[in-house]
Amino acid sequence: MAPDDTGAAEVLSRAGAADATDPLSAYRDRFVPLPDGVIYLDGNSLGRPLRRLPELLGRVIEEEWGGGLIRSWDHWELLASEVGDELGATLLGARPGEVTVSDSTTVNLYKLAMAAIGARPGRDVVLIDSDSFPTDRYVLDGIAERHGLQVREVASHLDEGFDVEAVEASLDERVGLVCLSHVGYRSAARADMAPINRAIHSSGALVLWDLCHSVGAVPVDLTGTGCDLAVGCTYKYLNAGPGAPAFLYVRREHQAQLRPPIWGWFGAADQFEMGASYEPRAGIGRFQAGTPPILGILSVREGVRLLAEAGGPSGLYPKAVALTAFGLELADRWLVPIGFRVASPRRPDRRGAHLTLEHARARQLCQLLARAGVLTDFRTPDRIRLGMAPITTTFTDVARAILRLAELAVP
Ligand SMILES: Cc1ncc(COP(=O)(O)O)c(C=O)c1O
Incomplete structure (x- = not known):
């Protein structure tokens, strides 16, 4: 059963009205336009590029790199921590000196997990939620194999994630570190950080x-x-680009006790003394390893500044809730009757900014959607993920994508 014309027309006009009053609508022009006919519901895998990046990066290459040459390190040197501070203050509720931008999420996870394990000697168990992103699990398994530790799971439901009771059930005096996803990559289930x-x-x-x-x-x-x-990474909702450096946060009170596992010169005190032995820097800078990727960090800064201008979480989150709620409503109306199941939490305070749908032919439907210009993600075992980046996604995008999916899935 494809959606009837009147139902579709009514929904599209409601979507258009929501877009017209969307306080974030003006920001869409700040991005490189989408190719004709493309609906992009994958900003939670790779955010879209900002229009001003080519000019900005071009200028940095010509003036700071080409003109300033090696001298530009006088201001590049502090960039990772400066951008970390902006990101931390705007989007993470962190204090100055607690966030830096470096490496990939995978490498940052390794650095912090190793440092944390070292700070809890005698504790030989690491916990991870059972539906964590694979790289997190791989990193911890690798650490455990090498250092004789055990990795145990916090039971996480494929759709609903985990709660404090699930975490408590796995905790005991052997556990030194617990590694958890705040918003699950598969279902968008969101954990309640404070009680956990x-x-x-x-x-x-x-x-x-x-x-x-x-x-x-x-x-x-x-x-x-x-x-x-x-x-966390910066190439999804922060729109910093493929391979843009990730960030890491270490609470101020822990920094002096945590020793980084990678003793790199960018994390060393008196870096240019070129001393024979490593002494970590004071503060968050000790978690840098090698030369930071300056152009990538500048892209992160642009992404952070745009989201800050859009109001930070208080500007973005209401739109994330409205988009996913709209998607849920349309999924219930058009997709559930033809064999889909909503595989994300229904409570808005328990989900992030994507909506996941289960369907026996999810992989094939994802491919058909892509051929029709609707870009989404397939996720195992049988799920389609519709990413709704608040700064770029429209209500019309959501309505059109779900209408198209309903047409393609009609048995
Ligand atoms: C939840 C989560 N963790 C970790 C990663 C890995 O990030 P990176 O490729 O920056 O190491 C991803 C990538 O998509 C992710 O979604």
Whole structure:
């Protein structure tokens, strides 16, 4: 049963009205336009480029690199921590000196997990949520194999994620580190950080949050909720580009006790003394390793500044809620009757900015959607992920994508 014309027309006109009053609509012009006929619901895998990036980066290449040459390191040197501070203040609820931009999420996770494990000697278990992003699991398994530790799981439901009770059920005095996804990559299930952090701390462990699917989409308050450590990427909702450097957060109070596992010269005190032995820098800078990617960090700064201008989480999050709620309503109306199941939490305070649908032919439908110009993600085992980046996605995008999906899936 494809949606009847009147139903579709009514929904599209409602979507158009929501777009017309969307306070974020003006920001869409700040992005490189989409190719004709493309509906992009994949900003949670790769955000779209800002229009001004080519000119900005071109200028930096010509003037700062080409003109300033090696001298430009006088101001590039502090860029990672400066941009980390902007990102932390705007989108993470972090204090100055707690965030830096570096490496990939994977490498940052390794650095912080190793440092945390080292700070809890005698504790030989690391916990991870059972539906974490694969790289997180691989990193912890690799650490465990090499250092004789055990990785245990916090039971996470494929659609609903995990709650504080699930975390508590896995905690004991052997656990030194708990690594959790704040918003699940598959279902968008969102964890309630504050009670989970309290439970972890009362057992004496440290917590490390993966914020890849949170930052720029949902509110995060690392200080207020008592987080210890966090990592996340910048190429999704921050629109910093493929391979743009990730970020890491270390709570100020822990920094002096945590020793980085990679002793690189950019994390060393008195870097240019070129000393024979490594002494870590004071502060967050110790978690840098090698030369930071300046052009990538500048792209991160542009993404952060745009989201800050759009109001930060208080500007972005209401739109994320409205888009996913609209998608849910249309999925219930047009997709559930033809064999789909909503595989994301229905409570807005329990989900991030994407909506996941289960269907037996999900992989094939995703490919058909892509051929029709609707870009989404397939996720195992049988899910289609519709990413709704608040700064760029329109209500009309959501309506058209779901209408197209309903047409393609008609049995
Ligand atoms: C939740 C989550 N964690 C980690 C990663 C890996 O990030 P990176 O490729 O920057 O290491 C991703 C990538 O999509 C992710 O979604």
